[in-house]
Amino acid sequence: MPPTPVTPPTPATPPTPATSSAxxxxxxxxxxxxxxxxxxxxxxxxxxxxxxxxxxxxxxxxRLRTPDLLQHKPGTFVVDECEDCAHAFQxxxxxxxxxxxxxxxxxxxxxxGEDRQEHEGFAERTLRSRAxxxxxxxxxxxxxxxxxxESWLDVGTGHGHxxxxxxxxxxxxxxxxxxxxxxxxxxxxxxxxxxxxxxxxPDLVGRLRARYDVVSMFHHLEHSPDPREExxxxxxxLRPGGHLLVEVPDPDCAFGALxxxxxxxxxxxxxxxxxxxxxxxxxxxxxxCSVVSTDRREPHVPYDLTGALALAIGNRLPGGDExxxxxxxxxxxxxxxxxxxxxxxxxxxSAFVLDHALAPLxxxxxxxxxxxxxxxxxxxxxxxxxxxxxxxx
Numbered sequence: 001m002p003p004t005p006v007t008p009p010t011p012a013t014p015p016t017p018a019t020s021s022a023x024x025x026x027x028x029x030x031x032x033x034x035x036x037x038x039x040x041x042x043x044x045x046x047x048x049x050x051x052x053x054x055x056x057x058x059x060x061x062x063r064l065r066t067p068d069l070l071q072h073k074p075g076t077f078v079v080d081e082c083e084d085c086a087h088a089f090q091x092x093x094x095x096x097x098x099x100x101x102x103x104x105x106x107x108x109x110x111x112x113g114e115d116r117q118e119h120e121g122f123a124e125r126t127l128r129s130r131a132x133x134x135x136x137x138x139x140x141x142x143x144x145x146x147x148x149x150e151s152w153l154d155v156g157t158g159h160g161h162x163x164x165x166x167x168x169x170x171x172x173x174x175x176x177x178x179x180x181x182x183x184x185x186x187x188x189x190x191x192x193x194x195x196x197x198x199x200x201x202p203d204l205v206g207r208l209r210a211r212y213d214v215v216s217m218f219h220h221l222e223h224s225p226d227p228r229e230e231x232x233x234x235x236x237x238l239r240p241g242g243h244l245l246v247e248v249p250d251p252d253c254a255f256g257a258l259x260x261x262x263x264x265x266x267x268x269x270x271x272x273x274x275x276x277x278x279x280x281x282x283x284x285x286x287x288x289c290s291v292v293s294t295d296r297r298e299p300h301v302p303y304d305l306t307g308a309l310a311l312a313i314g315n316r317l318p319g320g321d322e323x324x325x326x327x328x329x330x331x332x333x334x335x336x337x338x339x340x341x342x343x344x345x346x347x348x349x350s351a352f353v354l355d356h357a358l359a360p361l362x363x364x365x366x367x368x369x370x371x372x373x374x375x376x377x378x379x380x381x382x383x384x385x386x387x388x389x390x391x392x393x
Contacts, residue, residue, distance in 0.1 A: 029105070029323035036101060037324065041075040044098030048091055052082035054279060059083040060091070066261040066268050069311045073102055073324050077268040081251075088251045088274040093225065102269045105323070107158075107181055136165035138298055139218065139247065142374060146243060149173050149213030153237060155201050155230075156220035160187025167192075176212075178204070202226075202233040212237050216245040219370075222271045228283060235287055240379035244289065246372065247299050251276055253369040255304045264307030265369055277371050289375040299370040300363035302355040309351045313344045 051058045064079035080091040094102065139162065143149075148170050154163050157177030167175060177184050177193035178201055188196035197204055215234045221227045234244050249265035251274035256263045265271070281291055317340055318333040319325055329337070362368060 023321065023328070026321050026323050026328070030325075030327075033324040034326070037074060041098075044075065044094055044101055045092040046095050048078075049093075052085060052087055053089055053273075054087035054275070055082060055085040057082050057084040063088055064261055064266055064268070066266065068102065068269060069261065069315055070267070070270075071102070071106060071324075072315070072319065072322065075102070075269065079266065079268065079274070085279055086251070086276045087279055090269065090272045093272060094269055098269075099225075106270070107183065133161070133165055135301070136162045137169070139216075139245070139372070140166035140169050142293070142295070142298070142372065143214065143243065143245065144169065149242075151176070151212045152214040152216065153178060153197075153208070153212045154193070155179075155215060155217045155234065156223070157187060157193065158183050160184070160190065160192030162216065162218060163187075164192040173214075201237070202229050205233050205236045208237040210237065210239050213239055213242045214245060215242070218245075218247045219249065221246065221248050221275065222267075222273055225272055227273050227275060231283060231287060235289070235377050238377045240377060242377050243292070244284075244373075244375045244377065246280070246375075247370055248280070249274060250296065250369055250371045252366065253304075254366040255369055259304065259308045262308035262311050264303060264311070277373075280373060284373065284375045288378050290378055292374045292376055293372075294374075295372040296368045296370075297363040299372040300359060300368040301370055302359035302362075304367075304369055305355050306348060306351040309348060313340075313347070317341065 050060070052060065059082065060080045061083055062078060063081040064077075066077055066079075068075060068077070078091055079088050081088045150172075151174045152163070152166070152170070153176050154160070155178045157163060157179050158181075160175075160177050160183075163175035163177060167173070175193050176195040176197065177187050178197040178199070179187075180199060182198070184193070184196040184198050187193050197208070201208075215238055217230070217234065221230055224230045231244075238244060249271070251265075253263075253265065256265065265274070277294065277296070281294070284291055318337045319329060320337060321328045
């Protein structure tokens with residue numbers, strides 16, 4: 001989703017009570033991080049699997065090997081690709097403990113009232129606002145061809161910005177949100193959603209079954225340890241005839257090969273699966289759905305060049321005051337980081353302009369970086385969510 005124009009960071013200022021408090025917070029978190037890292041990072045990974053989790057094929061190739069380019073936490077991550085079905089997946093996959101470690105402070109940095117310039121990664125800050133309002137409105141408009149739904153669940157809603165935008169088009173629809181973080185509660189408090197469900201959708205099926213006319217998942221499935229489980233759960237909470245709206249990164253995007261580890265949609269270690277369009281279409285058919293539409297043009301997010309440049313620059317700056325580093329930066333390092341960040345701003349602004357200038361052309365080619373599927377849950381056919389799991393976790 002498109003980033004906002006890059007603005008220069010504020011100049012360094014003398015410490016204030018707020019910044020001192022932020023530094024104390026980092027120091028407290030540093031002790032916890034360093035305690036976990038004393039054991040290394042191997043225990044954050046499951047054993048490497050020898051076969052594809054989507055089709056079971058043993059014909060795998062390594063597509064990517066990369067460090068954490070966003071937050072710069074220690075560790076190396078591998079993305080393998082199946083040579084039979086083209087499913088790409090993190091291998092070895094992070095354990096539950098590993099996911100908690102690498103997600104910690106990823107979203108919290110966006111909510112904390114502390115100085116983001118110091119405590120948030122350069123690329124993380126640059127790309128933070130790529131989910132723009134126009135993007136949300138365009139996704140909501142894709143559902144205007146159908147009767148207005150009575151109830152809509154947005155899975156992975158975060159702060160609820162999508163429901164807030166969609167409400168302007170669907171004024172009689174009740175929007176609920178689901179998210180594993182406390183952001184969903186803040187979305188309800190802000191009036192963007194009516195009900196907040198905190199947790200994982202598969203764990204909440206029991207009380208949400210057959211409750212919604214629409215379930216949306218925007219850039220959510222790639223974060224799930226088991227995408228098929230999420231799809232089954234989404235269909236279970238849909239009423240017969242209801243619609244599932246899914247957007248995910250497209251692993252067939254040519255930018256993946258061109259930019260390598262700097263392609264933002266790899267997003268390691270957060271993205272666990274990258275699913276080709278054909279795989280999801282076949283899965284939805286097997287689950288008893290009729291695919292109403294697919295779209296590779298409109299979901300394209302014009303941020304590939306900006307993101308690659310932000311990642312490259314961010315990985316060459318002196319480290320910030322991040323709690324997983326052994327200690328805070330020196331005054332010289334802080335000054336150098338601020339100066340280099342300001343110097344990089346015109347480059348990022350140029351990349352941003354280029355991304356948007358090329359978008360009308362690229363979204364019509366293999367450089368489109370995302371796709372959208374709208375599928376209808378067929379009435380009268382049992383939901384595959386009620387049967388045994390087909391996905392091999």
